[in-house]
Amino acid sequence: MVDLNQLEARIRRLEDLEAIKSLKYKYFRALDMKQWDEFAECFTEDACTSYSDGQYQFQGIYSIMKFIKRGLARYHFFGLHHGHHPEITFTSDVTAKGVWALYNYMIDTQEDKSLLINAYYQDEYVKSGGTWKIQFTSYHRVFEESWLRRDVPSLKLDMNIFASKTDPL
Amino acid sequence: MVDLNQLEARIRRLEDLEAIKSLKYKYFRALDMKQWDEFAECFTEDACTSYSDGQYQFQGIYSIMKFIKRGLARYHFFGLHHGHHPEITFTSDVTAKGVWALYNYMIDTQEDKSLLINAYYQDEYVKSGGTWKIQFTSYHRVFEESWLRRDVPSLKLDMNIFASKTDPL
Amino acid sequence: MVDLNQLEARIRRLEDLEAIKSLKYKYFRALDMKQWDEFAECFTEDACTSYSDGQYQFQGIYSIMKFIKRGLARYHFFGLHHGHHPEITFTSDVTAKGVWALYNYMIDTQEDKSLLINAYYQDEYVKSGGTWKIQFTSYHRVFEESWLRRDVPSLKLDMNIFASKTDPL
Numbered sequence: 001m002v003d004l005n006q007l008e009a010r011i012r013r014l015e016d017l018e019a020i021k022s023l024k025y026k027y028f029r030a031l032d033m034k035q036w037d038e039f040a041e042c043f044t045e046d047a048c049t050s051y052s053d054g055q056y057q058f059q060g061i062y063s064i065m066k067f068i069k070r071g072l073a074r075y076h077f078f079g080l081h082h083g084h085h086p087e088i089t090f091t092s093d094v095t096a097k098g099v100w101a102l103y104n105y106m107i108d109t110q111e112d113k114s115l116l117i118n119a120y121y122q123d124e125y126v127k128s129g130g131t132w133k134i135q136f137t138s139y140h141r142v143f144e145e146s147w148l149r150r151d152v153p154s155l156k157l158d159m160n161i162f163a164s165k166t167d168p169l
Numbered sequence: 170m171v172d173l174n175q176l177e178a179r180i181r182r183l184e185d186l187e188a189i190k191s192l193k194y195k196y197f198r199a200l201d202m203k204q205w206d207e208f209a210e211c212f213t214e215d216a217c218t219s220y221s222d223g224q225y226q227f228q229g230i231y232s233i234m235k236f237i238k239r240g241l242a243r244y245h246f247f248g249l250h251h252g253h254h255p256e257i258t259f260t261s262d263v264t265a266k267g268v269w270a271l272y273n274y275m276i277d278t279q280e281d282k283s284l285l286i287n288a289y290y291q292d293e294y295v296k297s298g299g300t301w302k303i304q305f306t307s308y309h310r311v312f313e314e315s316w317l318r319r320d321v322p323s324l325k326l327d328m329n330i331f332a333s334k335t336d337p338l
Numbered sequence: 339m340v341d342l343n344q345l346e347a348r349i350r351r352l353e354d355l356e357a358i359k360s361l362k363y364k365y366f367r368a369l370d371m372k373q374w375d376e377f378a379e380c381f382t383e384d385a386c387t388s389y390s391d392g393q394y395q396f397q398g399i400y401s402i403m404k405f406i407k408r409g410l411a412r413y414h415f416f417g418l419h420h421g422h423h424p425e426i427t428f429t430s431d432v433t434a435k436g437v438w439a440l441y442n443y444m445i446d447t448q449e450d451k452s453l454l455i456n457a458y459y460q461d462e463y464v465k466s467g468g469t470w471k472i473q474f475t476s477y478h479r480v481f482e483e484s485w486l487r488r489d490v491p492s493l494k495l496d497m498n499i500f501a502s503k504t505d506p507l
Binding site: 004005007008011014015018022024025026028029032033078080082083084103105107152153154155156157158159160161162 | 180
């Protein structure tokens with residue numbers, strides 16, 4: 001016989017899965033569109049990062065945002081961060097782990113450099129007050145390519161939504 | 170106590186979410202494979218578009234398809250349009266909004282040009298007769314790069330499924 | 339009136355959908371990270387492939403893995419295979435078909451070549467012993483571009499996780 005509470009738990013699990021995906025999608029959108037308040041909302045207060053195979057380790061939302069503001073928030077960096085292939089595993093009703101593929105293309109107009117990263121994320125999520133947040137996020141690079149933009153002399157960049165922006169303090 | 174009708178509504182919401190994703194996936198597949206009947210099926214009769222930050226605004230499926238047939242339907246344009254990061258919000262049981270990341274790489278062999286667009290879609294969907302359709306679709310570019318293909322002298326393009334095709338009237 | 343068994347069947351369908359997506363995500367992750375045991379686990383014993391418009395047809399997991407070990411498993415090939423736009427159709431409770439968009443960027447350092455493929459997968463899946471596996475997988479290319487890496491003189495490749503690896507026998 002079908003147990004109603006079990007059915008409800010299975011539905012909740014599917015809803016939680018969608019909520020975790022949406023959290024990661026908000027994270028990437030906020031990152032590329034430089035929406036820093038929304039970006040910060042994705043993390044718990046005491047979240048930790050270990051970006052680029054452990055090169056960029058930060059503890060706490062304040063340190064994470066300081067790192068971001070010194071780097072990606074500036075208007076000579078333009079990023080395309082797309083997250084794919086979510087493999088989410090629940091470790092309890094309020095905790096989960098996630099593996100994601102990252103397609104990351106970066107432009108640094110100051111260094112005249114482009115960068116392509118193929119990487120895999122390993123994340124930890126926690127649900128608190130009904131909302132999923134990132135507790136820990138890290139990625140390891142599979143491979144990475146970079147080149148000088150002057151190698152493609154006709155290259156033209158339109159910065160559209162960032163055209164008239166100036167760097168944060 | 171668990172309410173059966175509420176459970177059913179939550180399942181339907183998850184099914185609707187999958188249906189909206191599938192609609193957008195069909196839209197992108199039809200676009201890149203130049204399957205114009207399937208592409209047209211994705212829209213309501215009175216659908217509106219606002220592509221490229223409002224540069225390409227059309228009202229009604231007839232106008233949208235006329236625009237497409239003059240542009241992307243031709244066999245010197247080859248597109249890779251991949252939609253990522255669906256953030257879907259239901260505004261009623263039969264209406265929803267969607268935000269999507271777009272990875273768009275375009276080849277124009279006539280102009281000898283390649284184009285990379287990082288953009289975000291904002292869509293509106295409506296369910297009618299049990300089927301979700303696009304009521305409104307728009308995107309804003311985050312950044313856009315273009316270059317002349319002759320800058321990479323060894324570049325070779327195989328058009329595979331389009332090799333023997335001729336332009337529509 | 340809501341039928342409990344029907345509700346359960348609809349939840350199971352949504353769970354199966356997620357399981358099939360996770361299977362494909364594991365397949366791509368294992369492919370790019372050269373995790374061949376996990377890659378082989380994705381297939382049924384008698385699985386068939388028809389890669390590259392039928393150029394690479396193999397029957398049985400042994401033949402598929404032999405093909406992979408001669409090609410992609412070697413450490414002068416680096417792949418980025420990202421699967422998008424899953425359109426999954428169930429043909430029974432234990433069989434399904436899937437259409438996926440493929441973004442495939444390949445580096446062959448021996449041939450000094452890069453390759454970009456825009457393709458569409460057509461798969462068949464089967465559930466056996468509670469686990470979904472790939473029974474058949476194929477893709478057709480929409481278009482394909484290749485170029486010699488020496489055309490971009492400043493190009494630098496970091497192979498990170500593969501840096502000290504040697505080819506399998």
